[in-house]
Amino acid sequence: xxKIAALLTLITLAFSCSSDDDNQPNNVPQNVNATxxxxxxxxxxxxxxxxxxxxxxxxxxxxxxxIEKLRHLxxxxxxxxxxGETIVIDGYNLIDVTNDSxxxxxxxxxxxxxxxxxxxxxxxxxxxxNYNNNYPDLNSASWNVPDMMGGGYHYMQLExxxxxxxxxxxxxxxxxxxxxxLTNAPDLLFQDxxxxxxxxxxxxxxxxxxxxxxxxxxxxKNPNQWNLNILNNMLMPNFDAQVMxxxxxQNAFSxxxxxx
Amino acid sequence: MKNKPFHIIYILCFILSSCSNETTxxxxxxxxxxxxxxxxxxxxxxxxxxxxxxNNPQTVEGIALGKKLFFDPILSADNTQACASCHAPQxxxxxxxxxxxxxxxxAGNRNSMPLFNLAWNYDENFFWDGRVFSLEHQAIEPVTNxxxxxxxxxxxISRLQQSxxxxxxxxxxxxxxxxxxxxxxxxxAQFERTLISANSKFDxxxxxxxxxxxxxxxxxxVFMDETKGDCFHCHGNPNNPLWTDNIFxxxxxxxxxxxxxxxxxxxxxxxxxxxxxPSLRNLAFTAPYxxxxxxxxxxxxINHYSEGLQDxxxxxxxxxxxxxxxxxxxxxxxxxxxxxxxxxxxPSFINNPDFQIP
Numbered sequence: 001x002x003k004i005a006a007l008l009t010l011i012t013l014a015f016s017c018s019s020d021d022d023n024q025p026n027n028v029p030q031n032v033n034a035t036x037x038x039x040x041x042x043x044x045x046x047x048x049x050x051x052x053x054x055x056x057x058x059x060x061x062x063x064x065x066x067i068e069k070l071r072h073l074x075x076x077x078x079x080x081x082x083x084g085e086t087i088v089i090d091g092y093n094l095i096d097v098t099n100d101s102x103x104x105x106x107x108x109x110x111x112x113x114x115x116x117x118x119x120x121x122x123x124x125x126x127x128x129x130n131y132n133n134n135y136p137d138l139n140s141a142s143w144n145v146p147d148m149m150g151g152g153y154h155y156m157q158l159e160x161x162x163x164x165x166x167x168x169x170x171x172x173x174x175x176x177x178x179x180x181x182l183t184n185a186p187d188l189l190f191q192d193x194x195x196x197x198x199x200x201x202x203x204x205x206x207x208x209x210x211x212x213x214x215x216x217x218x219x220x221k222n223p224n225q226w227n228l229n230i231l232n233n234m235l236m237p238n239f240d241a242q243v244m245x246x247x248x249x250q251n252a253f254s255x256x257x258x259x260x
Numbered sequence: 261m262k263n264k265p266f267h268i269i270y271i272l273c274f275i276l277s278s279c280s281n282e283t284t285x286x287x288x289x290x291x292x293x294x295x296x297x298x299x300x301x302x303x304x305x306x307x308x309x310x311x312x313x314x315n316n317p318q319t320v321e322g323i324a325l326g327k328k329l330f331f332d333p334i335l336s337a338d339n340t341q342a343c344a345s346c347h348a349p350q351x352x353x354x355x356x357x358x359x360x361x362x363x364x365x366x367a368g369n370r371n372s373m374p375l376f377n378l379a380w381n382y383d384e385n386f387f388w389d390g391r392v393f394s395l396e397h398q399a400i401e402p403v404t405n406x407x408x409x410x411x412x413x414x415x416x417i418s419r420l421q422q423s424x425x426x427x428x429x430x431x432x433x434x435x436x437x438x439x440x441x442x443x444x445x446x447x448x449a450q451f452e453r454t455l456i457s458a459n460s461k462f463d464x465x466x467x468x469x470x471x472x473x474x475x476x477x478x479x480x481x482v483f484m485d486e487t488k489g490d491c492f493h494c495h496g497n498p499n500n501p502l503w504t505d506n507i508f509x510x511x512x513x514x515x516x517x518x519x520x521x522x523x524x525x526x527x528x529x530x531x532x533x534x535x536x537x538p539s540l541r542n543l544a545f546t547a548p549y550x551x552x553x554x555x556x557x558x559x560x561x562i563n564h565y566s567e568g569l570q571d572x573x574x575x576x577x578x579x580x581x582x583x584x585x586x587x588x589x590x591x592x593x594x595x596x597x598x599x600x601x602x603x604x605x606x607p608s609f610i611n612n613p614d615f616q617i618p
Contacts, residue, residue: 053530068577139499140307140382146484146492159577171577173493175486233580236486 031110035209043217059220065162070097072156080118115203124155124194162228172232179242193246199255211256218252290435292319300458310379316446321433326451336409346372352542358553362407371553376457388535388551391525395449413441457609479600482593494537508534509576512569544605
């Protein structure tokens with residue numbers, strides 16, 4: 001009964017708050033929710049799990065290919081005000097296209113209405129988030145990077161098949177992690193490969209959703225035309241390949257639309 | 261208009277609160293003694309919580325009943341076969357034959373599966389092909405399977421009702437209710453969820469209580485190295501101590517399939533030849549290996565991944581150098597990998613007195 005009383009009180013409060021809001025002048029910021037929807041395409045053609053497992057895409061290098069798995073992680077969505085203040089959503093979201101999960105990220109945080117000069121997120125994890133934490137949900141999803149490569153987590157796993165130069169269908173596993181040079185292991189040399197994606201300025205007036213697009217073809221295109229015949233597997237310990245993936249990823253994300 | 265949903269919730273809450281007052285005043289449901297799952301430290305620290313259905317909480321009486329049923333041949337038509345006949349404690353709850361033999365002497369076409377850490381199968385897809393959702397539903401099947409216990413549930417229920425022990429045990433576990441197959445399978449599922457294995461040498465190493473030999477350490481590196489074993493993408497890692505992803509893959513056993521696996525269930529040709537990755541815990545006790553028990557030893561398994569891969573349209577993209585049969589591990593790497601795999605076996609699990617025949 002206590003619980004129910006508490007619930008009732010809460011609901012009454014919420015109820016009264018929201019009616020107060022209606023009477024407030026427009027210039028007093030209110031708190032709203034932000035939702036991030038992730039969709040994927042191949043040069044503009046929508047890609048969902050229903051399009052998986054069929055060779056039907058042609059990459060910049062001319063290889064015909066399919067997608068069998070796609071998972072990637074974003075973190076630290078940040079709202080930037082023009083006065084330099086930021087609101088950082090301290091958290092992450094694993095987008096699993098194969099299983100249609102994580103396609104909608106609705107972090108539990110209040111965003112004050114108003115204008116922001118930029119909204120951004122991190123592709124992957126920054127180093128602090130990557131190494132100084134143990135995330136049970138990501139461990140359960142086997143998202144880890146081996147300790148002998150510095151540990152931490154994957155940023156993306158893209159897998160499928162392609163037709164190679166000898167006309168044979170073979171697998172590829174395009175996995176992105178923080179670039180690590182293992183030549184002098186156990187002394188590891190790293191280069192950062194997470195990156196910030198800017199969605200641009202936005203005026204938040206109500207609950208808002210951002211529709212974010214990833215063009216998968218970009219990972220194979222620009223500035224490095226990707227040759228799957230050479231780079232198809234064992235890419236995690238390949239330092240140079242990781243740096244190229246990082247470069248190609250810069251143009252993979254874009255803001256499709258905003259609704260509020 | 262904007263506030264309409266709140267009005268509705270407000271009213272609903274009043275209704276709900278008044279309802280719950282009535283029920284608590286008039287009826288106190290029977291409840292058995294709760295016995296929550298004892299989550300091992302290593303699991304607590306690294307992975308998400310096990311799945312316990314809200315309508316089947318773990319209880320002392322439920323687990324005891326489930327255990328008795330699991331070991332009791334009363335479930336089979338001719339009273340000769342228990343679940344434990346094909347899921348024996350000393351084999352980490354599988355059996356040692358390639359195909360299990362049912363009561364009519366007919367063999368099935370799949371290798372029996374070990375049973376442990378089942379509550380951490382988050383998707384709750386059971387069997388090699390994932391055809392059954394939840395442990396409660398799974399336990400219905402073996403009783404009526406013609407190449408297993410070949411019984412009917414009507415027969416099982418009537419035998420249980422006539423026994424001089426079971427009615428009291430059901431009463432204690434579930435209150436004053438008649439015996440049903442739903443309750444029998446709930447009890448077995450409770451028992452199965454207590455089968456937890458988390459005390460291998462490698463577990464103790466992870467907890468800082470044991471050291472690995474040079475061979476085991478190198479074997480771990482082979483397991484985790486994308487250019488060598490690359491086993492970790494499907495079979496877990498030190499931070500995912502289940503040692504499986506519980507996901508369906510084609511690991512390159514065959515070029516053509518006699519058993520379609522997941523494809524048979526989903527109807528999607530892209531799933532043909534896919535089976536659930538088994539956990540690599542307790543391999544010392546679970547031979548033979550694979551869904552059809554084709555490999556008798558771990559050496560054969562390792563040779564398969566190293567040089568025996570067979571190409572097919574659904575082979576997993578992680579299987580590499582398929583045209584050469586695999587990555588060709590060195591003899592040293594192979595034996596180290598085997599040493600590491602064996603460090604995942606947990607003798608305290610198979611010897612746990614709670615899990616022996618009652």
